[in-house]
Amino acid sequence: xxxxxxxxxxxxxxxxxxxxxxxxxxxxxxxxxxxxxxxxxxxxxxxxxxxxxxxxxxxxxxxxxxxxxxxxxxxxxxxxxxxxxxxxxxxxxxxxxxxxxxxxxxxxxxxxxxxxxxxxxxxxxxxxxxxxxxxxxxxxxxxxxxxxxxxxxxxxxxxxxxxxxxxxxxxxxxxxxxxxxxxxxxxxxxxxxxxxxxxxxxxxxxxxxxxxxxxxxxxxxxxxxxxxxxxxxxxxxxxxxxxxxxxxxxxxxxxxxxxxxxxxxxxxxxxxxxxxxxxxxxxxxxxxxxxxxxx
Amino acid sequence: xxxxxxxxxxxxxxxxxxxxxxxxxxxxxxxxxxxxxxxxxxxxxxxxxxxxxxxxxxxxxxxxxxxxxxxxxxxxxxxxxxxxxxxxxxxxxxxxxxxxxxxxxxxxxxxxxxxxxxxxxxxxxxxxxxxxxxxxxxxxxxxxxxxxxxxxxxxxxxxxxxxxxxxxxxxxxxxxxxxxxxxxxxxxxxxxxxxxxxxxxxxxxxxxxxxxxxxxxxxxxxxxxxxxxxxxxxxxxxxxxxxxxxxxxxxxxxxxxxxxxxxxxxxxxxxxxxxxxxxxxxxxxxxxxxxxxxxxxxxxxxx
Numbered sequence: 125x126x127x128x129x130x131x132x133x134x135x136x137x138x139x140x141x142x143x144x145x146x147x148x149x150x151x152x153x154x155x156x157x158x159x160x161x162x163x164x165x166x167x168x169x170x171x172x173x174x175x176x177x178x179x180x181x182x183x184x185x186x187x188x189x190x191x192x193x194x195x196x197x198x199x200x201x202x203x204x205x206x207x208x209x210x211x212x213x214x215x216x217x218x219x220x221x222x223x224x225x226x227x228x229x230x231x232x233x234x235x236x237x238x239x240x241x242x243x244x245x246x247x248x249x250x251x252x253x254x255x256x257x258x259x260x261x262x263x264x265x266x267x268x269x270x271x272x273x274x275x276x277x278x279x280x281x282x283x284x285x286x287x288x289x290x291x292x293x294x295x296x297x298x299x300x301x302x303x304x305x306x307x308x309x310x311x312x313x314x315x316x317x318x319x320x321x322x323x324x325x326x327x328x329x330x331x332x333x334x335x336x337x338x339x340x341x342x343x344x345x346x347x348x349x350x351x352x353x354x355x356x357x358x359x360x361x362x363x364x365x366x367x368x369x370x371x372x373x374x375x376x377x378x379x380x381x382x383x384x385x386x387x388x389x390x391x392x393x394x395x396x397x398x399x400x401x402x403x404x405x406x407x408x409x410x411x412x413x414x415x416x417x418x419x
Numbered sequence: 420x421x422x423x424x425x426x427x428x429x430x431x432x433x434x435x436x437x438x439x440x441x442x443x444x445x446x447x448x449x450x451x452x453x454x455x456x457x458x459x460x461x462x463x464x465x466x467x468x469x470x471x472x473x474x475x476x477x478x479x480x481x482x483x484x485x486x487x488x489x490x491x492x493x494x495x496x497x498x499x500x501x502x503x504x505x506x507x508x509x510x511x512x513x514x515x516x517x518x519x520x521x522x523x524x525x526x527x528x529x530x531x532x533x534x535x536x537x538x539x540x541x542x543x544x545x546x547x548x549x550x551x552x553x554x555x556x557x558x559x560x561x562x563x564x565x566x567x568x569x570x571x572x573x574x575x576x577x578x579x580x581x582x583x584x585x586x587x588x589x590x591x592x593x594x595x596x597x598x599x600x601x602x603x604x605x606x607x608x609x610x611x612x613x614x615x616x617x618x619x620x621x622x623x624x625x626x627x628x629x630x631x632x633x634x635x636x637x638x639x640x641x642x643x644x645x646x647x648x649x650x651x652x653x654x655x656x657x658x659x660x661x662x663x664x665x666x667x668x669x670x671x672x673x674x675x676x677x678x679x680x681x682x683x684x685x686x687x688x689x690x691x692x693x694x695x696x697x698x699x700x701x702x703x704x705x706x707x708x709x710x711x712x713x714x715x716x717x718x719x720x721x722x
Contacts (some may be wrong), residue, residue, distance in 0.1 A: 174713050177713070343713070346712045346713070347712065347713040347715075348712060348713060348714045348715035348717070348718065349713065349714065349715035349716070349717070372712060373715065373718075
């Protein structure tokens with residue numbers, strides 16, 4: 125019998141619920157420790173990013189309008205799907221250089237982190253809202269609302285956990301996002317997109333690109349239709365450019381260069397809060413307490 | 420056979436090869452138009468737009484606001500043209516005319532019981548006259564699709580002739596609502612009827628029915644215009660309307676006009692886009708070309 129040829133997976137990017145190749149047609153080879161090619165990875169271009177922003181903007185309205193409880197259900201669903209494909213992620217992590225135990229831990233922690241944020245979806249509003257005492261006859265209250273389209277440059281050192289850690293708080297808070305995955309460890313990014321795609325998450329809420337931060341960070345930070353940018357790497361020059369470019373439309377910039385992904389500090393309602401805007405409402409009321417008879 | 424005001428001889432009408440049309444159209448989308456030629460194309464598109472509001476909820480305020488936009492597309496960028504015209508309902512013509520005084524932007528009015536066209540001829544003529552008396556420079560009429568599909572071509576022809584007479588000096592655009600005509604052969608037939616009846620422009624759609632303007636339909640109409648021009652020497656304009664909302668699509672249309680009719684049609688005297696959201700997309704592209712940064716709709720006026 126002839127030996128069977130193994131069917132290799134084509135790693136593509138994830139935009140608007142679809143899996144296109146990069147429009148640029150470019151790719152880079154991903155090698156393992158021995159120097160063998162494991163896969164060809166899309167080298168996304170600024171136009172892929174532009175398309176992703178259009179998709180994210182389109183998805184934002186519907187996603188942010190969903191009840192927190194419904195977002196919670198969907199995040200939990202993502203966790204379920206991830207759990208179901210555990211073996212695949214573990215083997216991809218091992219391919220990318222992790223030990224069996226480390227790979228196992230990373231996938232478990234990723235699932236747990238999704239469940240953690242699923243729990244917060246309909247609770248952070250109550251935590252961060254307030255009724256404010258004011259000196260006039262107004263009912264004055266503040267509530268958090270999602271910032272909008274968030275661009276994310278994910279940590280370089282982690283393939284799966286990094287991705288989950290950066291995406292979950294952003295979408296839990298009702299934002300849509302475009303994520304640039306780790307350049308040297310991109311395998312899980314594409315597989316994670318397949319998980320997202322089968323989890324009732326509307327297309328466009330999460331868009332995942334692979335490629336180089338050096339090439340893309342200036343476009344991530346200068347695009348006028350991006351409302352916030354989270355940066356999880358340590359390159360000082362890139363941080364400087366990002367901050368400068370962000371002034372164009374006064375993007376919210378968050379630099380998380382000291383976040384330890386595996387620690388408890390990497391999951392917190394405050395990470396949801398980072399991509400929220402506080403809206404304060406002054407609602408006129410009759411001053412019932414001091415009302416007198418009007419006649 | 421006289422070419423003026425008599426129904427064309429359909430035995431001479433070419434049969435439309437749908438597969439051929441689609442293949443031809445696909446090739447228009449492969450032209451590479453970049454940098455300065457793209458900029459010129461984008462400005463040309465702006466200048467060819469009929470900025471349109473045709474909704475039951477239109478008010479004078481909305482129309483005035485749109486008229487301001489028509490003449491001041493995006494003042495932050497110097498050197499932008501105005502749009503060609505605004506397109507409104509007959510009751511809004513006066514408001515639009517006043518608001519556009521001195522800007523050179525034309526006022527187009529839909530008429531003849533737009534969008535369905537289901538009314539008597541008297542009502543349609545009165546509708547048209549009302550718009551013209553209020554100052555409309557252009558009239559966008561709809562044909563009676565029901566009569567057309569029944570095969571009552573004489574009726575459609577006579578109706579266009581009658582409306583043309585009611586227009587006086589206003590230019591007449593004839594809307595086919597190609598989404599309801601079902602075949603490209605019908606589109607070709609309707610084009611011939613309208614042009615021989617005296618239309619100054621032929622227009623694809625009302626924008627109320629999907630599909631609205633598509634490239635195959637537009638190509639069939641452009642070819643009808645070309646054949647008519649060769650036969651009679653009279654130029655007829657073309658206006659695809661509805662569904663063209665991106666600059667990229669609009670540039671494809673320009674390519675198609677240029678390669679089918681030639682450069683003479685590349686001005687707003689002979690070619691228009693009926694659109695409401697296209698203008699902002701073109702403006703975003705122009706802003707991108709000038710600033711180098713991708714733009715957001717947040718920074719462009721809605722109407």
